Amino acid sequence: MPTVPLRNRAGAEVGTVDLAEEVFGIEPNVPVMHQVVTAQLAGRRAGTQSTKTRAEVAGGGAKPFRQKGTGRARQGSTRSPQHRGGGVALGPKPRSYAQRTPKKMVRLALRSALSDRAAEGRVIVVEDWDFPAPKTKDAVACLDALGVDGSALVVVPFDHEVAQLTFRNLPHVHVLTPNELNTYDVLVHDVVVFSADTLPGGDGASAAAAPAADEPADEPVEAAADEPADEPVEAAADEPADEPVEAAADEPADEPVEAAADEEGEATS
Numbered sequence: 001m002p003t004v005p006l007r008n009r010a011g012a013e014v015g016t017v018d019l020a021e022e023v024f025g026i027e028p029n030v031p032v033m034h035q036v037v038t039a040q041l042a043g044r045r046a047g048t049q050s051t052k053t054r055a056e057v058a059g060g061g062a063k064p065f066r067q068k069g070t071g072r073a074r075q076g077s078t079r080s081p082q083h084r085g086g087g088v089a090l091g092p093k094p095r096s097y098a099q100r101t102p103k104k105m106v107r108l109a110l111r112s113a114l115s116d117r118a119a120e121g122r123v124i125v126v127e128d129w130d131f132p133a134p135k136t137k138d139a140v141a142c143l144d145a146l147g148v149d150g151s152a153l154v155v156v157p158f159d160h161e162v163a164q165l166t167f168r169n170l171p172h173v174h175v176l177t178p179n180e181l182n183t184y185d186v187l188v189h190d191v192v193v194f195s196a197d198t199l200p201g202g203d204g205a206s207a208a209a210a211p212a213a214d215e216p217a218d219e220p221v222e223a224a225a226d227e228p229a230d231e232p233v234e235a236a237a238d239e240p241a242d243e244p245v246e247a248a249a250d251e252p253a254d255e256p257v258e259a260a261a262d263e264e265g266e267a268t269s
Contacts, residue, residue: 001025002118006196008127011145017125019118020201028112028119033183036109039099040184051091054079060086106183113186114200124148124193129156134165139173143193150190155181155198163195 002019019025054060060079067074081089117123124146131138143152151172156163158177167175174185178198186192 004118004123004125006125006127007146009130009142009145011142011147014127017196017199019123019199023111023201024115024118024123026111026115028116029108030112032105033109033112033187036101036106037184037187039101040182043098045097047095047097049092050094051088053089053091054081054087057085057087109183110181110186113183114192117186117192122191124191125199126193126195128197129160129163129166129195131162131166134162136166136169139166139170143170143173146193148191148193151188152191152193153185153189154193156195157197160195 001021002024003016004019005013006015006017008014054077057079060077064075064078065072075083077083077086079086081087114123126142126146151174154163154167154173154175155178156167156175158179164175167173174189176182176185178200181200
């Protein structure tokens with residue numbers, strides 16, 4: 001299991017953090033990362049480029065010259081694609097470049113990117129973003145103390161507005177919340193900086209899930225097991241289920257047959 005130092009805002013080590021093996025310790029899948037990043041960049045395209053066809057260009061309604069007798073190739077409009085100022089044949093039109101990517105591929109690509117950064121020692125975990133007020137100089141001092149050299153991807157909690165405002169003015173820093181974490185931003189930045197409560201699958205996630213783990217989840221199952229579930233079955237077994245059958249067996253079912261046989265004998269005699 002990968003382990004990284006836990007630092008405070010001043011850069012001092014205050015402990016260690018165990019990174020989740022399934023998130024930061026897998027073998028990076030480069031083809032999947034490439035496909036997901038390609039789809040992500042394609043989805044960012046506006047797709048607003050447009051050209052006019054010969055039907056959309058103004059003018060060109062009159063035939064430029066007569067059909068025969070000029071020695072030139074026949075023409076029906078000056079807005080045909082071969083003319084200057086004419087329409088464009090098979091030109092681009094507004095469309096969406098978005099690609100559908102399976103969710104499993106997206107998750108695998110993100111885990112591969114995080115594992116690659118962790119293997120290279122480019123994942124930093126901070127204890128907390130305890131900035132008293134949103135000041136850019138505090139962000140610069142914090143990144144310098146953490147040893148961040150180059151571009152950085154900073155992951156802050158959802159409700160920590162002070163940290164978001166503190167880092168947002170730095171041109172080489174990109175701020176995201178945990179639900180916005182994606183493969184492209186992880187790969188395009190040199191360092192990924194997490195706070196302890198935004199670490200995916202790490203101590204932050206396990207601490208958040210600790211109260212739920214302490215709950216007696218098996219109590220309903222035990223209570224159901226203690227109930228006398230077999231009582232209805234025993235009661236059904238005690239009932240005289242064969243009485244209707246016996247009553248039917250006691251009836252003289254053969255009387256009509258015997259009476260019919262006697263009648264046939266009398267008729268024969």
